Amino acid sequence: MAGSSFGTIFRITTWGESHGPSIGVVVDGCPAGLFLSEEDIQMQLNRRRPGQSRYSTPRNEADRVHILSGIFEGRTTGTPIAMEVINETQRSKDYSKIANSYRPGHADYTFDQKYGFRDYRGGGRSSGRETIGRVAGGAVAMKLLEQLGISITAYASSIGPVTANTFCPEEIDNNPFHLPDAKAAAMAQEYVDRMMEEKESSGGVIECRIMGVPAGLGDPVFEKLDANLSKALVSIGAVKGIEIGDGFAAAHAVGSENNDSFYINEDGNTAKKTNHAGGILGGISDGDTIIVRAAVKPTPSIFRPQQTISRNKEPMELTIKGRHDPLIVPRAVVVVEAMCALTIADSLLLNMTAQMDGVLRFYNK
Template sequence: MSGSIYGKCFTISTWGESHGEGYGVVIDGCPAGLPLDESQIQAYLKRRKPGQSKFSTPRKEEDKVRILSGVFEGKTTGTPISLIVFNENQRSSDYSDIASYYRPGHADYTYDMKYGFRDYRGGGRSSGRETISRVAAGAIASAILKELGITVYAYTKSIGPVTIEYQKCRKEFSMQNPLYMPDLEAAKKAEEYIMEKQAENDSVGGVIECIVTGMPPGIGEPVFDKLDAALAKAVMSIGAVKGVEIGDGFQVTTRTGSENNDPFAYDQNKRLIKLTNHAGGILGGLSDGSEIILRAAIKPTASIGRPQRTANKNNENIEIQIVGRHDPIIVPRAVVVVESMVAITLVDFLFQGMTARMDRIKEFYNLYKQ
């Protein structure tokens, strides 16, 4: 299987299956001297681990991370960082029946068509548990961004028909409810909606919004490696994501150019700024110095308890009812996954941008002459 390596200068290589020994990631390109220990990574993994509320799977996993290489005496050494999280609470018997048929909304059929074989225990490599590796790497990328004064903040914007009202939002509110919504009134309504659908043995989806602040202008690679294109690819690579918007996204189709363009102006400190941000912080594939705004559409959980029609390998049409421990909604646990993929992408492009200008290369290497 190819496709498990991401990045050019800051590279992650992930591995593992949902009912295998565990999940892991190797991070290459992390500079030496970054303060790092397992607790920093654990804090990120805690945000995505199961069993934390009535809106996530009851599967109990500590998701305890171990650093195997690349860190010495609390700092990165500049060599590859290897991380591992062991699986501890698999119940493979819950999945024994699905070896013979294709679950609606899952990758069972497409994996069979590509490989002629699949690990049917929870989906194997296509399981949502694969995101452990992304989040572990994202914790390190976020630590690098913090050193540069850049923050990445993601939260739940909507669940089903319930959407936050920005005037009622506070950043700290998103950590005070299990849905990671910064509007507590919306969170309460969303909880009621989820419980209603959960009682019907159904699931729901939603939208995650991500805001990046402190990003310098001019980061990105024009044409095929535009920053917005790379962010879209990174977030779309998350299994549950079915759409990505940058800035005002599809809303721009209803506007005129005069309504959609972001005027430039100098502020009181003679710094060039934009007066609006419909573009979402990216122009021509390059960061423009304003907030980067991204949204991801998350599909409803595919594994639901109500009867569904499908087909099996014996060319028969059948009806199934999936058993096991599944999330009624993926969105809250996916918030930190979106945040992580954005952070990984930004670090990679920041490192690529270091060689974009000769004057800055000279400035860097002249330091060795002093």
């Protein structure tokens, strides 16, 4: 299977299946000398760990990470960083009844069409559990970005029809939905509880703010920064749409409304009066906060009967059993952060050779 790697210089390759012995990632291209520990990785993995609220799957996994290579005396060595998480509570028997049928909304049918074979236990490589490797790799990228004063904050901006109307950073971790609005969180709880009673699932939107990114990252044609961020986020299994800055709202604006006027701020630096562009112009970062949103679909595994077909093309009714998230958004917040961190870290390293002055500064002693 191709396509399990992401990045050019700062590059990750994820491996493993949801119901295999373990799952993990190899991070290549991380500069030597970065202070890194298993605790740094574990802190991020704990944020996506299942079973933390009634709104996530009851699959109880510790998701304890083990760094297998690439670290010596608490620092990266510049060699590949391999990390592994053991799968401890697989219940593959929950999936035996769907071995020969296609679950609506899942990759069962498309996997069969591509490979002629699929791992039906939790979806195999298409399982959301694959994101463990992304989060572990993203944790390394975040440590690198911290050294450069770059921070990334993601949160749910909406759950189903409920939208956050205020932004209170302190509220994000105070509710199980990671909404920055306490009133919206209470409304979301009522909505999701009702959907669960009806054996339905919910979707939502995750917004991410990337602060401290210098101007000049990204290229103006195929390797645009917004194009690479979009690819990074759409590669997350449940994400079906992306917005940068004003996004689709820009289609309803006029030029004078959508353009961001430049000025010189009190520090003597170039700045913008507004940020409709979301921190990216012409595919290149402009120094402002990068704002990106990811639309997350409802969890396809629902507990009400659905119509489908078998692998033998016979119509059938399917009722899914097992342990599933009633909504993916809360646990996907840290995955969005990880993919943004990986994209920015890779762009920073690629940008070091954009100008001859930078090359001369590096090699002139």
